[in-house]
Amino acid sequence: MTVQKTDVVIVGGGLMGSAAAFFLRRRGQSVILLERDQIGQYASGVNFGNVRRQGRFLGQLALANRSWALWKRLPELIDDDLEFIPSGHMRVCYREDEIAELEAYAAAPEAAQLDLRIYRGAELLQRFGFLGPDVKGGSYAPHDGHANPRLAAPAFARAATRLGARIEERTEVADVQKVGGDFHVTTTDGRQFQSAQLLITAGAWGQKLSAQFGEPVPLDTHGPQMAVTEPVPYALPTVIGVYTKIPEEVIYFRQIPRGNIVIGGGYRSKPDMLNRRAYVEPRSILNQVSQMRRLLPGVGNLNIIRVWSGIEGYLPDSLPVMGPSGTVDGLFYAFGFCGHGFQLGPGVGDVMAELLSTGSTSTPIAPFSITRFALPA
């Protein structure tokens, strides 16, 4: 059996792994990306498609801004159109006291680049009069938007391939270890790969690999619930989401130029990790339907034509695991993006490529270090 050697092996071909492969090739590293099923088949290919910065943990906005700049350059960067539309994102609330929280967020120095603007009263009515009367205010992010998740990871993977990356689909990594100065990666069908550096971008399965290096993390899995209506004339370019602390009230939607309204939010399901499927719970669709009628009363006349879910990895503090290993040299992680990794994808790929090839990154990622979960020695 021949062992395939390369500078970097990437485990997991979601958006994170695919974008990292692309940016590593741009920095001249040789790359082999191993994906258990098909590129972008899991969370990266089925998510809601929100390319939203506002509302994120403030310490993540530098990364989100870096990613946003890449989203803006995308067709030229990867020679593919991911249907990214920076059409604006509106974060609304149902209670007066929540407006103050939106204001505080908008005023934070970290959020400066977002150009957030608070709407309430007459201004709100004038611009967002189509929203339900329960909506009391909102924070508008003019540069955020949305894109087509089904296209994203495969497009990055194709671009990486064009630059010389090797991508192996239907290749599941079973065992990873460091022997001497090199990582030895063995697949379930017995193939072997060796590399100087190893990047784990295995999404909701990342902790299985980090645990092999003695770095377990308390990752949990959930399936956010999505639905889409039949097409109606394109009239709602702004992505709209509800800011609330009541889980049932969480609802967000976007209309695509084709006319369909994509809806997400509310209860999440528990994925079936054995068969690797996340199902839709009927009660979450019923909840979405009633929450949507509250948020966008005109929507009642439409029909839902399809519902779906996907498997996402969550950490207790709602922050990803991203950065170098705390124990093994040359080992890096980027997984567990807690339901908001789609927007970050290009930025994560770029930052990880920078980190692997230069040893550091200009974008602060310390809050995401895996060492925050290290057991006391």
Added chain:
Amino acid sequence: MATARVVIVGAGPAGVRCAETLLAAGIKPILIDENRRDGGQIYRRQPEGFTRDYATLYGREAAKAQDLHQSFDRLREAIDYRPDTLVWNLTPGQLCCVSQGRHRTVDYDALILCTGATDRLMPIEGWHLAGTYSLGGAQIALKNQAVSIGHRVVFMGSGPLLYLVASQYVKAGAEVAAVLDTSPLSLRLKALPKLLARPGVLFTGIKLLAQLYRAKVAVHLGIKPLQVLGDASQGVMGVRFTTGSGRTATVQADAVALGYHLRPETQLGDLAGCAMAFDQASSQWWLATDDAGRTSVKGVYAAGDGAKIRGADAAEHAGRLVALALLEDLQQPVSSALRDGHQQALAVMDQFRLGLAQAFPWPSEQAKALPDSAIVCRCEMISAGELRRTVNEKGACEVNRAKAFSRVGMGRCQGRYCAHAGAEVIAAAAGVQVQEVGRQRGQAPVKPLSMLIEEVAP
């Protein structure tokens, strides 16, 4: 388990016979159907208050229709019948139902899917023009509303329904411009031995054809459809095709009815996680069941055209047989003579089914020949060229992958009308057999779900 909660979905011949058999054994099933009335597809009952007689409505099948309806009328009060109720989704042990805007769940221990079939379509250039219908749609227009789909109608495709609906139009006094069948005479002759399994049905078919000839309807065999002619403002203006002898010909018409036999409604079984099997004869996926209708999932059964396209008579047998299978599984005594009788009858009908599949084959080669400009997915208006590009440029050689990239099959029909043809286009572009590109996974809702629904207690 005498108190097993048994739910039957579908009140056509399969579902009604199943309910009847269960009730006779002391089980009171819940029978759900999205139609307002019982009868299913072929024996669809006219709305309450309408009084057209059986002979007018069902022709040769009048006696069978009346028998089924009378059986149902006897059952109706004894079972829990829920008409006008769509099962739009399910989870293990529970159905999600919507009726007149109200949402209810229904728990089950055993589920029997008698969901019937729908038209099977192959795209053709121009089929998105107004005035193009499926054969079933054309028949329903006639049966339900007593209206023709046009002044001058072309029937094109293949299969028994092609002749049946054309002759029903002739009988109703509509002008039938032509019947264009893609299958050549030679295949019909080859299939004769199998078709002779049901000489009576075969004879009925021949009589239909004779009727068409007598009415001087042009019938062309072995044709290749080229294009539905017309434009966006006027809709359908005719059909262009290649005749059996290779000539290009045109028929003028203001409506076209298209269809290539039927495809089973398998969404609910698929959502329940039932294994599917590829049927070589008809070149399509359906639920994998044993002879009696047990699927791979314990407690989930299927019968009638929703399991295997064998027609209405077979659906009655299969409905009774699947009830017996469930009774056996519930440890109830079952007459083996009865069971064997149904099984033997079904074996004969299966032979006939194979004959039909051979005589009127699904035209997979048409998908290869489809011009790039032809629309494959009418809901999303995706062309054959766009679909091929996802295969050639993006490497999507699997149906669900190609759907994700191109949106073929993502529209409101959930792939009912385009998934089969889409799979053929993908397979042809990828240079593999159609079964190798997989099948479109079922996704809820089974049919579009109104956002006005209100939840009510079960």
